[in-house]
Amino acid sequence: MARGGAGAAPQQRPWPLLVVVAGVALGLLVSVLGEATWRLGSVLVGLALLVGAVERLVLSDRAAGLLQVRGKGFDVAVLALFGLAVVALALVVPPGR
Structure with a gap:
């Protein structure tokens, strides 16, 4: 099948989404490493989502x-x-006993 035909959809750029997914995956990995790291991992997940919001705001469609x-x-x-909700919850939840 030929590329760039009359009915071809424009190619989507995957890197902005990959940045967010990589950040969320890193946060989840840090969270499961131990009981002491869940808060840091949760903050990383929230920050990855905030990076996605900034990317979506500054990049063209x-x-x-x-x-x-x-x-x-x-x-x-x-x-x-x-x-913001994930970061706030990560910071507000009291540490376990």
């Missing part, structure tokens, strides 16, 4: 690639809200 789901405002709001 075309450059955002696979990070684009809905409109820019909706995407930024959801990523920022979830990122």
